Amino acid sequence: MNTFPNAQEGAGEKVNHPFIVALDFPTAEDVKTFLQPFQHESLFVKVGMELYYQEGPEIIRYLKEQGHRIFLDLKLHDIPNTVKRAMQGLACLGVDLVNVHAAGGMKMMEAALEGLDAGTPSGESRPYCIAVTQLTSTNEQMLREQLLIERSMEETVLHYASLAHKSGLDGVVCSAKEVPLIRQAFGESFLTVTPGIRVATDEKNDQARVVTPYEARKLGASAIVVGRSITRAADSYAAYERLQREWNGEEQK
Numbered sequence: 001m002n003t004f005p006n007a008q009e010g011a012g013e014k015v016n017h018p019f020i021v022a023l024d025f026p027t028a029e030d031v032k033t034f035l036q037p038f039q040h041e042s043l044f045v046k047v048g049m050e051l052y053y054q055e056g057p058e059i060i061r062y063l064k065e066q067g068h069r070i071f072l073d074l075k076l077h078d079i080p081n082t083v084k085r086a087m088q089g090l091a092c093l094g095v096d097l098v099n100v101h102a103a104g105g106m107k108m109m110e111a112a113l114e115g116l117d118a119g120t121p122s123g124e125s126r127p128y129c130i131a132v133t134q135l136t137s138t139n140e141q142m143l144r145e146q147l148l149i150e151r152s153m154e155e156t157v158l159h160y161a162s163l164a165h166k167s168g169l170d171g172v173v174c175s176a177k178e179v180p181l182i183r184q185a186f187g188e189s190f191l192t193v194t195p196g197i198r199v200a201t202d203e204k205n206d207q208a209r210v211v212t213p214y215e216a217r218k219l220g221a222s223a224i225v226v227g228r229s230i231t232r233a234a235d236s237y238a239a240y241e242r243l244q245r246e247w248n249g250e251e252q253k
């Protein structure tokens with residue numbers, strides 16, 4: 001498998017856990033402009049729907065050539081056969097991490113893994129596969145009133161995480177708020193990738209369950225995903241450095 005350092009390994013030492021920068025841009029040109037100040041850095045970047053639907057596999061090839069690790073965030077959610085075949089195609093791209101919606105159910109998640117195994121070129125490692133539990137833009141009121149889920153957010157996230165775990169997935173996407181519960185239930189090697197990251201002075205925008213990089217680290221998240229706090233900052237590189245220092249436990253803001 002690809003390397004994905006566990007947040008608990010080397011506790012107390014300085015270990016660089018994945019800090020994933022969400023490249024939420026409409027074009028490859030925007031990405032190239034954004035990455036200019038980072039040209040000497042090897043990043044862990046996320047390509048989501050906005051960019052992939054416009055630029056397709058070419059942007060993945062470009063980012064790999066630049067030496068970046070890639071989370072291809074397409075949040076697959078369909079019938080098992082469709083997800084299996086889509087994952088088979090994505091596995092050829094050589095990305096490090098992909099995801100599905102746990103709401104698609106266990107058969108769909110198992111099919112995702114089958115597709116990835118079938119599509120990974122021999123001699124290469126298959127991408128890690130994680131499941132979105134509840135989007136970080138969802139709050140408890142939305143669970144109740146829109147999704148008709150009567151359980152608490154924590155119970156719901158834990159339930160979806162258990163489906164992902166039973167299906168053999170490598171981890172979940174959740175808010176860092178839910179990480180301690182998931183770690184307690186499924187151990188330290190089950191990945192918890194956490195978006196909804198903001199520092200105190202940031203706008204929440206459409207996010208509901210937000211956590212600072214420092215708190216996410218303390219809560220034991222395996223990785224954080226940061227988009228607008230960096231991509232919309234006046235000085236993106238300075239923002240990246242500041243948030244990364246916080247994530248690495250060097251300073252609290």
Ligand SMILES: O=C(O)c1cc(=O)[nH]c(=O)n1[C@@H]1O[C@H](COP(=O)(O)O)[C@@H](O)[C@H]1O
Nearest residue numbers: 022073134135136173195196225226227228
């Ligand atoms: O799967 C994801 O990456 C994801 C899941 C989730 O529950 N919430 C969430 O915000 N994300 C993604 O994480 C990124 C967060 O971006 P910012 O809110 O700008 O930091 C976006 O690219 C979202 O698509």
